[in-house]
Amino acid sequence: MQLLVQRVDIAGRGAFIHEEDARRLGVFDGDRLRVLYPETGKSTPIVVDITTSLLTPGTISLYNVTCTDLGLGDGDMVEVHTAIPPSSIRFIRKKMDNGRLTAEEVLTIVRDMVNEALSLNEITAFVTASYINGLDIDEVESLTRAMVETGEKIEFAGHPVVDKHSIGGVPGNKITLLVVPIIAAAGLTIPKTSSRAITGAGGTADLMEVLAPVNFTAEEVQMMTDRVGGVIVWGGSTNIAPADDLIIRVEYPFKIDERGQMIASVMAKKFAVGAEIVVIDIPVGPTTKVHTMQDARRLAQDFIEIGSRLGMQVECAVTYGDSPVGRAIGPNLEVAEALSVLEGAETPNSLIEKSVAVAGILLEMAGKAQRGEGEEVARSLLASGAALEKFREIIAIQGGKPDVRSSDIIPGAYQAEIPAPVSGYVVSLNNSGLVTVARIAGAPHDKGAGIYCNAKIGTQVRKGETIYTIYAESQELLNRALEEARRLYPVVVEGMLLDRIPQDSIELDRMD
Amino acid sequence: MQLLVQRVDIAGRGAFIHEEDARRLGVFDGDRLRVLYPETGKSTPIVVDITTSLLTPGTISLYNVTCTDLGLGDGDMVEVHTAIPPSSIRFIRKKMDNGRLTAEEVLTIVRDMVNEALSLNEITAFVTASYINGLDIDEVESLTRAMVETGEKIEFAGHPVVDKHSIGGVPGNKITLLVVPIIAAAGLTIPKTSSRAITGAGGTADLMEVLAPVNFTAEEVQMMTDRVGGVIVWGGSTNIAPADDLIIRVEYPFKIDERGQMIASVMAKKFAVGAEIVVIDIPVGPTTKVHTMQDARRLAQDFIEIGSRLGMQVECAVTYGDSPVGRAIGPNLEVAEALSVLEGAETPNSLIEKSVAVAGILLEMAGKAQRGEGEEVARSLLASGAALEKFREIIAIQGGKPDVRSSDIIPGAYQAEIPAPVSGYVVSLNNSGLVTVARIAGAPHDKGAGIYCNAKIGTQVRKGETIYTIYAESQELLNRALEEARRLYPVVVEGMLLDRIPQDSIELDRMD
CATH class of the missing domain: 3.90.1170.30 (Pyrimidine nucleoside phosphorylase-like, C-terminal domain)
Structure with missing residues (x-):
């Protein structure tokens, strides 16, 4: 790919000052200064980088965003003072030293992450320390609540609000395209926020995008869901649990996914949309995140425990993760396969069975089916064409073409x-x-x-x-x-x- | 303090690309791209930041330094491809998972740190993981060798080369200003690189700067030391063990100083200047880095072991760290106190005793005094004025005024x-x-x-x-x-x- 080079001032946080001024102020690389613009009375704490070559003593380079926030232009004078580090630094150090964090301490860390009071380096230290020393169930609960509290929440008119989540690792897992319309067709509310593939061949958001736009604000998600009972959107456009994006950002190079942080990440997104009934799909296999049934059960217990602490009814479906769900892998192929099942196709078996199993659990939990009959109810919503009809409403409200057929997706x-x-x-x-x-x-x-x-x-x-x-x-x-x-x-x-x-x-x- | 705002393009590494291009390339925040400028044939790997607001699809924002390296100007076209992460990422992950790193793996990490192939985030993860999981003696040896190998080395004409180091934490510890001239006066070579205060009231470099410039290149250090037998300079101007600066940079916000990294940091600086005989001063006390005699002895053993693996003779002096050395704290006050002792003052006792004790050990190890007589020899070099004479030579060769007297320093x-x-x-x-x-x-x-x-x-x-x-x-x-x-x-x-x-x-x- 060819790209045009353009030197621009970049966004970000922090500032550059000359080494001489740094010594006069008594600050070092990574220390914080408070920058005050007396004209506007606005101030902000920034992390400093120290240089000897980029500027002359007596000047400070501030990133554009900081300048805009403070109302600063070139040549303006600012007051700078040393600022004490946020107390979250102390709490991160506590986790590095294998301490247990209180709810208050976790909330302080997460709030400082979201407010940009912590640098990405400092967030990396927190995530690394949590990965190595682990988070206990109380800390996971605190992290979940803190993620919800520092982001947007959605309240829906329809109840109960149900949701599903797969912890991932299985290719071709397009079951959300079947489960959401089945559940919405049963009269339940299912506002599904989903992700794009990071290491996979297609996340649910990538798939749905074949049929309709997926980038919506939290407010739009609320309105659309209340109208038709369900949506399938990309979670990244809402501001739900924004701390999670930062955690994922620093975990990414190392391909780690700390168990407690993963649970908090999933549960925060459910809690923020007011989910009352949740099924977590835990695929087990040598190439998924969970390798043994025993590990899957332990993880399931933690999900259920956190759910119960937050007042959510949670069940887990431990599923087969050894080979792809259905036969198709990749956006168009998967969407065509899912649509064909909604249209009445009787294969692929693995896709249909997994979809009605997960939908069936949700229907039973929500009282839409007797215990043991959920799967049958799900199957009949599929067979009757009610799920297809609902999926078309969802595609329409998200701005896609509702009359699309599986054979159109090539x-x-x-x-x-x-x-x-x-x-x-x-x-x-x-x-x-x-x-x-x-x-x-x-x-x-x-x-x-x-x-x-x-x-x-x-x-x-x-x-x-x-x-x-x-x-x-x-x-x-x-x-x-x-x-x-x-x-x-x-x-x-x-x-x-x-x-x-x-x-x-x-x-x-x-x-x- | 007031500073002039100036918006400038900043130095650094990495690049910004638009989210659309990132998706087309299949890269995420923190992934690496290789940027090739076909005109010059030069290429470099960079870590990308993804934005939707700062630029339009089809463009890339590169930091100035990268542009200069590749010979790029605004409007030039570059080729970009996804680049695989350096293998050091895998080794850092291994340490996160409590693995033992081989010499080869440690060298790869340290080399990638110094080459800027690792981001500060990634270095933070390494340092945090090493802090939590610890480094064993083999890893410390590997880290020491890697730090030396990736920096500058100095060879001196005079032998043996001796050195001293205090691991810090005691205010007023100006003994280097006495030990270096005593040792050099005995005909030994002592090229002392020292630090500025980070959290203290005056590092040795801050003190020496009262009397003479302290910023010199490695080559200048070599020439000056070979001329007069000793120097007292700031280590930060040389390029000895540059990886250490990066480690300190990311440890700084958390005020951590991982034991293995601290040992490697000290020993690398000694090894890089070819030190053959080294004394490590370990102050023990409630406010120093080492709180008990037992911890001090354990630390001493590790220093001695690493020294012996590298072919250095190391002894440790466990010293009293409960209260200041001498009576003066702060650059001018400390320099005046040290100079007055060189001029013949018989107080303060704690300063004189600690200085001749440390110098005495070095003299004995170097064969300049019989076992048990080092302290006496040191004391007589002080009493005879030989140390003062030598200190004046050192001040002169570093560009200060050799005839300075303690009463001049107010x-x-x-x-x-x-x-x-x-x-x-x-x-x-x-x-x-x-x-x-x-x-x-x-x-x-x-x-x-x-x-x-x-x-x-x-x-x-x-x-x-x-x-x-x-x-x-x-x-x-x-x-x-x-x-x-x-x-x-x-x-x-x-x-x-x-x-x-x-x-x-x-x-x-x-x-x-």
Whole structure:
């Protein structure tokens, strides 16, 4: 990609001062100053960076945003004084020293994170210390409440408010596109805020975006949900639990997801929308976040405990995470698959079963079905076309085309069918291999990119039969995805030599 | 203090790109891009920040320094590609998960720190993880070697090269001003790099600066030391162990000083100057870094072990850290006190005894004195005037006035004598209280600011007799220091009511 260079003043926080002034003030790199603009009477604390080369003694470089906040222009004079660090620094240090934080201390840290009184470095220290020393259940509760308190909340007219969340790690997990319309069709309120893929091939927000806009404010989410009973939007446009974004930002380079912070992150988003009934989907498998049933049960207990402390009814669904849900991976492919089920298709089985199972639990919890009958009620809402009808209302209210059909959603024009190298049973679908290949093919940005699994685990295939198909929106990305596929073998047929697939055995088709 | 606002492009690393381009590239906040300028063929990895407001899609904001490095100007086009994170990220994660790092892994982390391949956030995670999970002796050795390898080294003509270091925490510890000239006068080579005060009232570099410039390059340090046998300079101007500055930068807000990192920091600086014989001064006391004799011995063992692995002979002097060394605290006051001892004064006892003890150990280790006779040899180098003569050579070669006398160094003109509120024995000199008052009075920036302890522990005083004197360079700072002194009671006389000292009992004198 080519980009035009443009030198601009950048946003951010902090300031540069000359080393001489720093010594006069007695401050060091990372210390805080309070900058006061006497003309406007406005002041703000800033973290200083010290330089000897960028400016002359007697001057201060302030970022644009700070200047705008204080009403400052070039050449204005400001008063600066040393400022004491916020008390949250002391509480972060306490967590570094393996102390237990009180609710008050956690709230102070989270508030200072959101108010930008803490630098990203300092937030990193907090997250690292929490990751290493752990957060106990009281601290997780405090963190959840603090995240809610420092962000926006939504109140809905319809009750009960129900919600679902999957902790992730399984490709093709498009069940939200089925669960939300089923639940809303049952007359319940389900304001689903969802995420975009970070390391996956398509988050729920990426999928829904194929059908309708997903960027809405909290107020818009409230209005739309109250109108039709449900929405599927991107959580990032609301200001719900903004501290969570900061935590994710500093965890990101290290690919960590501290258990307590993860629970707080999920539960804060549910609590902020007033959810009363919640199901958490915990996929278990070697490539998901939770590797054993035992770990899943322990995690489920914590979710349920935090829910009960916050007055939410929480149940957890421990699900199979070894291979993709359904056959499609990547935005358009997944949306077409979900829509086809809403339209009445009876496959793929794994998608339908998981969707009605999760929806069924919610229906039972909300009293819309007897114990043990939730799944049947969900299935009939699907079969009757009520869920499809509701999904069209949701698409319409979010500004999409309600009359869209699954056959309208077409995958990328460049595709390659991967043949079975030997005859035998499919014994393994490697989640991370499939996601890597789908991402290299362009997903989630290229909505048409992805993978369709022609065979799933246990399928008997003959040599030369297609086991999966890669889709892309350009020949170049398709070629790159193919190279990676040859290296990763994301689908394994029993007895197949784990050797290079000969290049001439792969057919490259151009669809149109 | 008033400063002129000036909006400037700032230095640093990283780049801003628009969210749309970030999604197209598949990168998130904190991910890395490689930016290539085809015209010059130069490229560099950068960490991206994502924005929706600062620029339009298709553009990239690069910091000045990056532009200069690549030869870029406004309006030039660059190629950007996603870049994989450096492998040091993985090793930092390993330390977060309480793994033991190999020498190779530690070197990779330290090299990436110095090369700016790691962001300050990522360095914070490493330092926090090392602080919490600790570094074992092998890791400390690796860290020491890595710090040396990634910085400048100095080789001296004269041998053996000897060095001393105090791990700090005791006010008034000006012994380096005596030890260096004594050792150099004995014909040994002692290239002393020292620090400025961070939380103290005067680091050795702040003191020496009263007499001569202290900012020199490594090459200048080498030349000056080879000429006169010793120097006392600020370590920050050399590029010895630059990784240490980064570690200190991120530790600073939390006032932590991880034991392994502290040992590596000290030993790397000694190893980089080729020190063969080293004494480490470990002050023990309630307000120093080491609180018990047992902790001091354990720390000493680690210093000795790392020294032996690096081929350095190390001994440790565990010293009394409960109250100040000598009577003076603050640059001018301390320098005058040290100079007066070199000129032949026989007090203060604690300063002379500690200086000849440390110098004596070095003389014995270097074979300049028999075991048990080092202190005597040190004392005679002091008494003969040889140390004073050598100190004058050092001052001269660093560009100061060699004929300076202790009486030339005068304290701040604004001073207040604090009277004993009752008659009795002085029972406590509170280190941190004394330092706080000295700093509020202006030390170490205002060279004349500080405290002179007229009475020390065990001194019998009568009510109204001066127990200590505060010096400042302005009435305002003197007043502020007095207020703090009334609150902190840094000197306690037995039987004294820990109540406010009545304001009219304090005499405010203007000296000139």
